Amino acid sequence: MTTAPTWGDEQLLGAYRDMWRIRHVETRSERLFREAKVKGSMHLYEGQEAVAVGVCAALDDGDALSFTYRSHGWALARGIPPVEVFGECFGREVGCARGRGGSKHLGDWDRRILPSNAIVAGGLPVATGVAYAARARRTSDVTIAALGDGALNQGVVHEALTFASLWRLPIVFVCEDNGYAELTPGHEFQPVETLSERAAGYGVAVAECDGMDVQSVAGVAQVAVGRARSGAGPTFLAAKTYRFCGHMTGDAQAYRTRDEVEAWRRRDPLLITAECLQQRGFGTDALDEVRDSVAEEVATAEAEAWSAPEPEPADIYQGAPSWTVQR
Amino acid sequence: MTSQITNPGAVTGNAAAETITYAAAINQALALALETDPDVFLLGEDIGSGGGVYKVTKGLYEQFGADRVVDTPISEAEFVGLAAGAAIAGMRPVAELMFVDFALVAGDQLFNQVAKLGYLSGGKLRVPLTVRTQQGISGGGGSQHSQSLETLFAHMPGFAVAMPATPADAKGLLTAAIRMDEPTVFIEHKGLYFTKGQVPTGEHVVPFGVASVRRDGGDITLVSYSRGVHWCLEAAEELSARHGVEATVIDVRTIVPLDIETVAESVARTHAVVVVHESARTAGMGAEIASQLTERCWSDLRAAPRRVAGLDIPVPYSRPLEQRWLPQVQSVVSCVLETVGAGAGALSQ
Numbered sequence: 266m267t268t269a270p271t272w273g274d275e276q277l278l279g280a281y282r283d284m285w286r287i288r289h290v291e292t293r294s295e296r297l298f299r300e301a302k303v304k305g306s307m308h309l310y311e312g313q314e315a316v317a318v319g320v321c322a323a324l325d326d327g328d329a330l331s332f333t334y335r336s337h338g339w340a341l342a343r344g345i346p347p348v349e350v351f352g353e354c355f356g357r358e359v360g361c362a363r364g365r366g367g368s369k370h371l372g373d374w375d376r377r378i379l380p381s382n383a384i385v386a387g388g389l390p391v392a393t394g395v396a397y398a399a400r401a402r403r404t405s406d407v408t409i410a411a412l413g414d415g416a417l418n419q420g421v422v423h424e425a426l427t428f429a430s431l432w433r434l435p436i437v438f439v440c441e442d443n444g445y446a447e448l449t450p451g452h453e454f455q456p457v458e459t460l461s462e463r464a465a466g467y468g469v470a471v472a473e474c475d476g477m478d479v480q481s482v483a484g485v486a487q488v489a490v491g492r493a494r495s496g497a498g499p500t501f502l503a504a505k506t507y508r509f510c511g512h513m514t515g516d517a518q519a520y521r522t523r524d525e526v527e528a529w530r531r532r533d534p535l536l537i538t539a540e541c542l543q544q545r546g547f548g549t550d551a552l553d554e555v556r557d558s559v560a561e562e563v564a565t566a567e568a569e570a571w572s573a574p575e576p577e578p579a580d581i582y583q584g585a586p587s588w589t590v591q592r
Numbered sequence: 593m594t595s596q597i598t599n600p601g602a603v604t605g606n607a608a609a610e611t612i613t614y615a616a617a618i619n620q621a622l623a624l625a626l627e628t629d630p631d632v633f634l635l636g637e638d639i640g641s642g643g644g645v646y647k648v649t650k651g652l653y654e655q656f657g658a659d660r661v662v663d664t665p666i667s668e669a670e671f672v673g674l675a676a677g678a679a680i681a682g683m684r685p686v687a688e689l690m691f692v693d694f695a696l697v698a699g700d701q702l703f704n705q706v707a708k709l710g711y712l713s714g715g716k717l718r719v720p721l722t723v724r725t726q727q728g729i730s731g732g733g734g735s736q737h738s739q740s741l742e743t744l745f746a747h748m749p750g751f752a753v754a755m756p757a758t759p760a761d762a763k764g765l766l767t768a769a770i771r772m773d774e775p776t777v778f779i780e781h782k783g784l785y786f787t788k789g790q791v792p793t794g795e796h797v798v799p800f801g802v803a804s805v806r807r808d809g810g811d812i813t814l815v816s817y818s819r820g821v822h823w824c825l826e827a828a829e830e831l832s833a834r835h836g837v838e839a840t841v842i843d844v845r846t847i848v849p850l851d852i853e854t855v856a857e858s859v860a861r862t863h864a865v866v867v868v869h870e871s872a873r874t875a876g877m878g879a880e881i882a883s884q885l886t887e888r889c890w891s892d893l894r895a896a897p898r899r900v901a902g903l904d905i906p907v908p909y910s911r912p913l914e915q916r917w918l919p920q921v922q923s924v925v926s927c928v929l930e931t932v933g934a935g936a937g938a939l940s941q
Contacts, residue, residue, distance in 0.1 A: 329681070363714030374680070374717035384704050390670045391705055394677020394685075401633070401659065401683065421700075424670030431665065584715030586774040588752060588801055588849040 271480050274545055280322060280479045281538045282555050284314040287338045288535060289563040290347055291510065294337065294354065294368075298514040302571070303354050307368040310338030312477075312509035315534035316441050317342035319474075319482025320409060320502075323490040327404065329377040331392035332411040335441075335508075336381035339411060340371040343378055347563050351570035359573040365584060377406075386412055386419035389438075393425050396436040396493075407493040408436045415446025417463055418454060426467040426501065433498035437489045438464070440501065441476065443508045448520050464501035476506030477532045480541070507532075608793045609760075615648050615785040617759035618724075621766040622649065622686065624795060626656045629684060632770060635662040635671055636688030636724075645690055646726065646785050668694045672723065673701040676775075679721040680709070684770055692727035692741045692779060706775045707750030722769045726780040728819060728870055729918050733782075735906035738914075740871035742818075745777045746847045746880070752776040752800050753848040755817035759789040761845055764798025772800070781819045781870075801849035805858070809838030812928055813858040815881055816868040817844050820919070824868050827924035835925075837932055847877055855881065856888045863894040864931050868924055873901035895934040900927050 272280070291311040297303045310317070313335070321342040324330075332339040340350055345361050353360030354368045361373045362380065372380035379395070382388035392410035399406040416422055417440070429436050442460055444451050457463060461471045472489055475481040482504055489500035507529040511518045518526075539552050582591050612620070625632045634649060640663035643650035653661040664671040668689060675685035689695050695702060702723070710719055729738045745751045754769055754776065756762040762780065769776035806821060807828050814824040821843040828839040840858050844851055859865050865885055867878035878899035885897050900919045907917055 361714070362712060362716070365714045366712045370712045372713055372716075374713055379677075379680070379717075380709055380713050382705075384700055387700050387704055390673020390701055391677035391680070391709070393670070394674035394679070395681045396677070397674055398678040398681035398683050401678070402681075421669050421673070424665075424667040425673075427665060427667065428670050428674060584711045584713070586710075586750065586752065588774075589749070590849070 272483065276322070277480070277538065277542060277545075278547070278555065280318050280483070281535070281542060281552070282559055283318045283342055284479065284535055284538065285556050285559040286347065286563060287314045287317070287341050289560050290337055290341060290350060293563060293567055295510065295514060297354070303368065304356070305367060306513040306515065307337075307354065308335040308513050309510040310335055310508070312529065312533070313441055313443060313506045314338055315479040315482050315538070316439065316476045316504045316506055317411075319479040320437075320439050320486040322483045323486040324407070324409065327377065327406040328490070329379065329392070329395045329406065329408040330411070331379045331388040331395070331408065332381045333385070333388065333413060333416075334369040334381055334383045335413070336368060336371040339381070340378065344376055345371065345373055345378065347566035348569050349373070351567050352573055355570050355573075356575060357570055357573040358576050359570060363584075364576045386416040386422050389421050389425035393428050393434055393436060396429070396434040397432065399435050400432070405494050406435065407490050409439055410436055411439045411441065413446070414440060414442040414444065414451060414460055415449070415454065416440075417460060418446070426464065426469060426499075429499040430468040433496065435493040435496070436499045437486070437493055438469070438499065438501045439486075440503045442503055442505050445508070445512065445520070447512045448516070450520060460503045461501065464503070467501075470498065470500040472500055472502045474502065474504050476504030477534045478537050479534060609790045610793055611788050612759055612791050613785065614756075614759045614762050614780070614787050614789070615646060617763040617791045618648050618766055618780065619650060619652070620791070621763045621770075622652060623655065625684075625686070625767065625770045626652065626660055629770075631683045632686065633660045633662060633683065634686045634688065635664050635675060637664055637666055637690050639663060639688050644688065646782065648780075648785070649688070668698040669701050672698040673705055676701065676706045676709070676719050676721050679719045680717050684720050684722070686722045686724055686770060689723060689725035691737050692725045693736050693739050695723075695725060695741060695744075703748050707748050710774065711750070718773045719775045720773045721775045722766070722778055723776070724766070724778045724780065726782045728781045728783050729907060729914060730783045731914070732909060732911070733907070734909045738907040740869070740902065742779050742847060743871055743876050746877060750775060751848060752846065754778045754800065754846045756780065756845065757784070757818055757821035757843050759787065760791045760796065761798050761804075763791050764796045765800065765845065767795070767797045768799055779818070783819055798845065800846040801851050803842050803844045803851035803854040805840060805854070806843050807839065807841040809840045810862060811837045811839060812864040812866065812932055813840045813842060813855065813862045814866050814868060814924070814928070815842050815844060815855050817847060818870070820868040820870060823919065823921050823924055826921045827928065830921070830925055831928055835929060837928060839928065850881070852881070852884050852888070856885060859885055859889045860892045863892055865893070866898045866900060866924065866927050866931055868900045868919060870902050870919060872904050873899055874904050876901055895931045898927050898931050900924050
């Protein structure tokens with residue numbers, strides 16, 4: 266699979282902005298957890314920004330997204346505003362799931378975003394169903410199913426890939442290979458060298474990309490989404506990436522060295538994109554302006570979400586089946 | 593066995609009726625749904641040209657084609673989840689789990705996904721999915737093909753659960769289930785497939801949450817659903833003929849929602865109740881119904897609510913052991929006599 270042509274300046278700058286938005290939200294999220302403003306653990310996306318932003322750049326409005334508890338990055342990249350992401354983490358009515366989901370379950374079906382899943386690989390069968398409906402109803406909509414490298418050892422991944430291949434479903438499996446299954450390094454749970462080897466056996470197209478380079482991701486995503494849209498069937502897209510933060514907030518990260526993290530930080534997706542923009546003639550001031558203006562946008566959203574009302578206890582049955590016995 | 597049960601609570605669009613089997617009634621409901629709603633499709637293992645292992649979907653593949661009656665690989669978790677995704681995206685799938693035992697293979701999809709997605713989306717999405725399955729003992733199935741697991745679906749918030757006892761209810765409740773916007777689990781009984789009864793022709797809808805009084809009697813209330821209703825009716829006839837005890841038999845028809853009001857009204861009149869089901873006794877629907885009745889009818893009750901249910905061990909294979917496991921009509925009769933006797937004793941004290 267060949268990489269599509271690189272982006273124009275405006276699109277690359279837009280992606281740079283989108284990745285900074287995620288980075289700022291995650292930096293603040295880590296802080297909010299430490300300050301105990303957010304209850305329960307969160308799974309942050311810092312370091313993996315290029316994957317969600319690069320893939321979502323290839324999508325149209327009707328396309329659907331299924332993703333995981335490492336949810337903030339995908340939600341933001343797919344267009345859920347920061348105030349709704351923070352709102353959900355704070356358990357506020359303004360949250361994208363009205364405070365019923367929390368950080369692990371961001372989603373907004375009005376935007377064709379399924380609730381993100383806190384069961385590893387649990388969302389894949391449902392994602393294939395959304396793709397199945399698109400095919401059955403003869404729309405050209407594509408479904409993205411994001412999963413991690415650790416998810417590959419769940420049985421439903423095998424099943425979902427089988428069905429997608431057998432029925433040529435318009436779906437792209439985006440496997441974010443950050444090298445760790447929760448707290449366990451890849452060599453302890455991957456029986457073969459590359460993830461693509463595992464996917465190839467199902468008869469799906471396989472693509473690989475540099476998950477730290479948003480243009481590399483966008484290139485393969487565009488081809489994979491195009492294939493799905495045209496009826497050519499599913500693709501398994503492996504994006505080699507790295508998370509700079511722990512598996513979840515509060516993770517002491519004893520399973521990896523500081524040196525390893527520092528080495529990957531030199532390949533920070535923001536750094537790679539900034540260098541590319543500089544080569545195209547953007548000055549430091551222009552790049553700093555992007556970073557700072559998004560920081561302000563995120564800070565405003567956080568404050569707005571924090572002061573927004575919590576759900577009324579009396580509304581607890583909203584969204585439950587009509588016949589639910591209310592007590 | 594030919595069921596003599598009529599359908600007092602049924603809402604029907606057609607006065608004409610015919611005598612058909614429980615399996616044929618389900619087949620009719622599926623055919624009508626496929627005919628009238630282009631978003632309905634069926635999926636499951638061997639349901640297409642194979643017609644299903646109990647032939648419930650026989651002929652539908654030929655009539656509606658492979659796009660509407662979809663054979664799936666043997667992957668219960670995947671096809672249940674796929675059906676849920678299609679439902680979220682606007683279709684009305686009817687997924688068949690060949691045996692309820694296989695629902696456990698699809699456990700995460702059913703209990704963590706299907707049951708929860710609507711609520712945790714903040715009410716932004718709905719899952720109009722019907723899961724059809726069948727359960728129970730029909731002789732020699734062994735412990736992984738004979739279970740009765742309705743309680744799991746009743747306990748897990750998010751599902752409506754139908755337990756049809758008659759061909760007419762099978763047709764009417766399935767039609768209602770497919771039209772509901774929430775996930776429904778429709779549990780057939782393999783031992784009832786070949787039973788016959790009067791079923792309205794054409795459209796026939798039985799609403800969820802409306803119990804049916806199958807027999808009227810003033811001495812005790814028997815509460816059941818699915819095959820248990822037939823045991824209760826048989827027991828009631830024997831109690832009347834040989835012991836002079838007249839039982840009311842209530843078929844709750846759906847366990848979620850549960851029409852406890854109809855049961856409680858009866859108990860207020862009879863002052864005694866026995867709940868009967870095939871599934872294992874501990875933490876079963878009998879415990880739930882007895883508990884709700886104790887809360888509602890404490891002052892009306894002459895005796896403690898009792899249960900007749902399956903044993904708390906896996907279903908064995910050997911015939912005498914299997915029969916020992918299974919609740920029997922005689923167990924219902926004995927339990928009623930003990931309950932009424934205890935009540936009489938309490939009254940005379």
